[in-house]
Amino acid sequence: MNVNQSAPPVPPFGQPQPIYPGYHQSGYGGQPGSTAPPTPYGAYNGPVPGYQQTPPQGMSRAPPSSGAPASTTQAPCAQPTYGQFGQGDVQNGPSSTVQMQRLPGSQPFGSPLAPVVSQPAVLQPYGPPPTSAQVTTQLAGMQISGAVAPAPPTSGLGYGPPTSLASASGSFPNSGLYGSYPQGQAPPIGQAQGYLGVQTPQRSAPSQASSFTPPASGGPRMPSVTGPLLPGQGFGGPPVSQPNHVSSPSPQALPPGTQMTGPPGPPPPMHSPQQPGYQLQQNGSFGPARGPQPNYGSPYPGAATFGSQPGPPQPLPPKRLDPDAIPSPIQVIEDDRNNRGTEPFVTGVRGQVPPLVTTNFLVKDQGNASPRYIRCTSYNIPCTSDMAKQAQVPLAAVIKPLARLPPEEASPYVVDHGESGPLRCNRCKAYMCPFMQFIEGGRRFQCCFCSCINDVPPQYFQHLDHTGKRVDAYDRPELSLGSYEFLATVDYCKNNKFPSPPAFIFMIDVSYNAIRTGLVRLLCEELKSLLDFLPREGGAEESAIRVGFVTYNKVLHFYNVKSSLAQPQMMVVSDVADMFVPLLDGFLVNVNESRAVITSLLDQIPEMFADTRETETVFAPVIQAGMEALKAAECAGKLFLFHTSLPMAEAPGKLKNRDDRKLINTDKEKTLFQPQTGAYQTLAKECVAQGCCVDLFLFPNQYVDVATLSVVPQLTGGSVYKYACFQVENDQERFLSDLRRDVQKVVGFDAVMRVRTSTGIRAVDFFGAFYMSNTTDVELAGLDGDKTVTVEFKHDDRLNEESGALLQCALLYTSCAGQRRLRIHNLALNCCTQLADLYRNCETDTLINYMAKFAYRGVLSNPVKAVRDTLITQCAQILACYRKNCASPSSAGQLILPECMKLLPVYLNCVLKSDVLQPGAEVTTDDRAYVRQLVTSMDVAETNVFFYPRLLPLTKSPIESTTEPPAVRASEERLSNGDVYLLENGLNLFLWVGASVQQGVVQSLFSVSSFSQITSGLSVLPVLDNPLSKKVRDLIDSLRAQRSRYMKLIVVKQEDKLEMLFKHFLVEDKSLSGGASYVDFLCHMHKEIRQLLS
Ligand SMILES: [Zn+2]
Secondary structure, three states: OOOOOOOOOOOOOOOOOOOOOOOOOOOOOOOOOOOOOOOOOOOEOOOOHHHHHOOOHHHOOOOHHHOOOHHHOOOOOOOOOHHHOOOOOOOOOOOOOOOOOOOOOOOOOOOOOOOOOOOHHHHOOOOOOOOHHHHHHHHHHOOOOOOOOOOOOOOOOOOOOOOOOOOOOOOOOOHHHHOOOOOOOOOOOOOOHHHHHHOOOOOOOOOOOOOOOOOOOOOOOOOOOOOOOOOOOOOOOOOOOOOEEEEOOOOOOOOOOOOOOOOOOOOOOOOOOOOOOOOOOEOOEEOOOOOOOOOOOOOOOOHHHHOOOOOOOOOOOOOOOOHHHOOOHHHHHHHHHHHHOOOOEEOOOOOOOOOOOOOOOOEEOOOOOOOOOEEEOEOEEEOOHHHHHHHOOOOEEEEOOOOOOOOOOOOOOEEOOHHHOOOEOOOOOOEOOOOOEEEHHHOEEEOOOOOOEEEOOHHHOOOEOOOOOEOOHHHOHHHHOOEEEEEOOHHHOHHHOOOOOOEEEEEEEOOHHHHHOOHHHHHHHHHHHHHHHOOOOOOOOOOOOEEEEEEEOOOEEEEEOOOOOOOOEEEEEOOHHHOOOOOOOOOOEOOOOOHHHHHHHHHHHHHHOOOOOOOOOOOHHHHHHHHHHHHHOOOOEEEEEEEOOOOOOOOOOOOOOOOOHHHOOOOOHHHHOOOOOOHHHHHHHHHHHHOEEEEEEEOOOOOOOHHHHOHHHHHOOOOEEEOOOOOHHHHHHHHHHHHHHHHHOOEEEEEEEEEEEOOOEEEEEEEOOOEOOOOOOEEEEEEEOOOOEEEEEEEOOOOOOOOOEEEEEEEEEEOOOOOEEEEEEEEEEEEEOOHHHHHHOEOHHHHHHHHHHHHHHHOOOOOHHHHHHHHHHHHHHHHHHHHHHOOOOOOOOEEEEOHHHOOHHHHHHHHHOOOOOOOOOOOOHHHHHHHHHHHHOOOHHHHHHHHOOEEEEOOOOOOOOOOOOOOEOOOHHHOOOOOEEEEEOOOEEEEEEOOOOOHHHHHHHHOOOOHHHOOOOOOOOOOOOOHHHHHHHHHHHHHHHHOOOOOEEEEEEOOOOOHHHHHOOOOOOOOOOOOOOHHHHHHHHHHHHHHHHO
């Protein structure tokens, strides 16, 4: 099926070919104008009552010329009422003066947030405030010390040569290209003096220098204008993107022995009295470190993962950057919350960077899709491909077409254009949207994507106002909103037939393992009530979804649960090689009609198999059977598979145990991520054609080959859940919670997504859980509100600053009630001729989301080391390009990061040391395959917390405080042994208890009298009637509610053996598997950048 209508020879679903001559109805939207009373919203046949019931406030439909600018519209929570929309900014006009600037978010990085481990040592060294002159001297003295301390040979590290200019998203070069680079001595850094000449510090008070013993006037600030500005550098206005200066360690600083962890020791005596410490805490500038180039080459415990040769012996103890002086994720998140969490994000202005995903904000759709639907790596695209190549910033959009919205925001309106169907461009088939330009008095419109001039069908004609805007623009979602839906006509349906409502088939493994663990009994009991909560649409009283049941071990059992039966009937199919569905009538039923039979079946299943000794299972035939059943019923649907073991029974899709940890760090490691047979891809393809989405719940006791079993879920838009060593007592809450959510969530079935772009760029690559049989159409047997499709764009022509770039994502799908719909999201981006504009409008969280997905796909076909090297190289190139083209002139010894990307190194390091790219000894092959495919469809908020977990101190803030405690950085040195912390990453949840926690706290939380009595590994906190217990349990509930999967709690005691597991998530620290600490990685990145620049 094609959303794309560019005349394929034999359209699979029948192509709507919008020709508009023969319109007979006089009204639009299927309402005969003569009979239906004209209503202002007649064209909308949407299920969203708010649209019709909420009159435009005061009927103040703004005349086109007098619309208020986007930023002055009204209250955050108001229902969208078209009349109030400010005009003028909806169209993609030039990015005018109303464009919101990215707020000056940059604060001193170092300031540890609120309650952190006190670090007196950090506070002491700062002497009296330096004078301006001192600042420059100091800067000069702080250059990274490549010349002084010989840079350790990097050959053992295996970081890729910075010179291999991999394209932003090209294929991985073969590993041969990724040899270690020569023992690059960092260039001597004597150039610093040049800096002196241009630096004229103008301000002396950092905006927040709270964490540093405040010199009377604060630390010196870097000048906001330094020397000759490069074009587009834009320091003039509000400090939008001050470059960040990280001066790497000064050669003369710390005495040997300063350790990597724990609070920094006392500061070294400064060689020069003129060096009052560092903290050039200005926008984006962070202090120098105190040692020479930290020992990036130090032998990581898992050195093998960094390359084949072990690192050289370590000559000197490490000296390091002050962690407080490098960009802090916590600070950036906090700043964005403070700056952007108070006002709604109004989408009327082109190219606006939305608030961070970690900020709570409301969205008002005024012509561009909400960031909940689409987030981009940059909101300002280079005009030429040369610029884009130079910058190496991937241009990508992370799209979540069916994203769930907070209750305050209205779901997209459904527009019904009657028999004629949605209005589209005749040439490129783009759908009517706010960016289409009406001309010739409204009789024609010019397509904003391909410039084709189209006739306006008579029913759709409307006059234009003096600005050229249709006078009904604000009555029509498709002319005024970024996101809306169209009811699809029969032309958009398979076989030119409106679809039947979808079906759910529950397919339950009843082999010995499943019975023994109590899984089958638990599941059957749960289904009895859960079936009352199948997704339904709008105000429907009951769900239209039909259900069916299959159990299996190495044969399949189908059940007839027809309402007229007194008892369910079982039919066994043992010929798994040639799967067929033994019954049609009575297999898929309405829950309410067949309730008694279904309940009886679910009561009987655990009993029937209670004494089974069958340990073997099949897998592919189960999927095949479900798919055939949907095919026979001529509907789309979803299979819920509950499976326990490696399918070794003789049958199609039979697997063998091929797990081999010895392959890690070899060129064959990629095979661990690849399916062991192509059978599942073939099966998945058939499923997609049928609109059969597969959700897989795995309960393995050992290796089950997740890489192979997840192929069908992955290609059909389904989900995989894994409960290793499942035990009812310990895991039922997690499993049932996931199951309930999964069964109830709204899903679009039998979907096709197409992303159209305006001339000059086009979608070239896609990431996510879907299938593609051509290069443009993303086919999704099912798509739920949690899943994203990531799209990468490339230039195919020059872009124009004035017209910008447009994206239109169209998703054709069948709703839970069987309605065929199109959901449209539009987004306009700016285009730039200055690289600085690109760097000023980037979104690092989205960039990391893209880079992680790119890397996680890369491991399927490349050595993991090559994948890591590619990421490092690309990151270095991005930052080097900024340094070269956008940053103010300064010495080579300074690491300068763009404001919007100052967290790129820390986040990228988290990706590099993730289990997929650098596994620890405890991580299984199945874990890696599981995480790999999970990340593939994660949204930006999920990857953000997954790679950089949230660490929340629980006993620092007043107990009465109702807000979430401010997070601290994910590092051991931020933990105080007198406190309790929660750590979450969207999949895991830990409660860490310090060894010196007050006895009262222990009593309040655990109801035991001392630390030693706390049970390590506890997964449920006792329900105690005291404020602290309540607060912590509420917080845990609230964290769980924010995530799409249930996070099981693990209580970890300081110094307990479980703590190793917990420390794995302290991602700023060096990891046991050899992953670099943040500080070390930043220094390494700096070196890479300098090599690129030299
Ligand atoms: Zn067009």
